[in-house]
Amino acid sequence: MKPAPFDYHAPATIDEAVALLARLDGEGRDAKILAGGQSLMPMLALRVARPEILVDLRRLGTLDYIRDEAGTLAIGAMTSKQAAADSALVRRAQPLFQAATELVGHRQIRNRGSVGGSFAHADPASEYPAVALVLDTGFEAAGPDGSRTIAAADFFITYMTTALEPTEILTAVRFAPFPAGRRWAIEEFARRNGDLALAGVTVTFDVDAGLCRNVRIAAFGVQATALRLTAAEALLEGRPAQAAQFDAASKEAAAALDDPMSCIHASSAYRRHLVGVLTARALGQAAARPH
Structure with missing residues (x-):
């Protein structure tokens, strides 16, 4: 058509x-x-x-940049995803975001697609909203009344809907400093490489004296927007960073999902199962990551 x-x-x-x-x-x-x-x-x-x-917005070259602003990673909204994936600064400052970007489509798509466009599109199967939820991401918007910053928890409203007003433009994405030693991982399942994920999970946490601290877990591809799995986070907070605890948290993550989406490729029950499997996998991968 x-x-x-x-x-x-x-x-x-x-x-x-x-x-x-x-x-x-x-x-x-x-x-x-x-x-x-x-x-x-x-x-x-x-x-x-x-x-x-x-x-x-293709003529707005001032929105194409990646830079460190006093420890905060700032990425202009018109920066291509491939530029973000290739950036040594992004890899060093926000390794989870860099890894998530490499999962987006194929290189040809990342060459043309913009970081800001993907966030504003708010596809529930996209990696970006879930990553934003665990990384304290802020979204800078310009409108008739000036600029404002929207926290990730307030930015994503529902299916392909954000807090941006019809008269606003997303101008930049800002990531709070990523603490040294913080563990992270992102896991997803798609039918083919480059396809949108049927389900995915991203996690971050610290390990202090063998115990999990500051646990954040978010799922994508399962409901109208990405969501924090707070019950699983609470179950893991202050507990040993061990496989038995990860298994318990993954079961809680799956059980806490409220009516996951269903389609011809994945039923609601299958998506729930995937979230459990991917949560356990992501937690184990994060714990094993060198720090």
């Missing part, structure tokens, strides 16, 4: 883009931001999305 007809704009500055979105919103026009297009263009071709207007 071909996309439904739409008007096209490519503003040259952030201020111009925000002003355009504000005007279109005031006119009651349905506008969609294009920030790489690796998720949006297939939706347009299938007419799953039929916006009246596309606002292309």
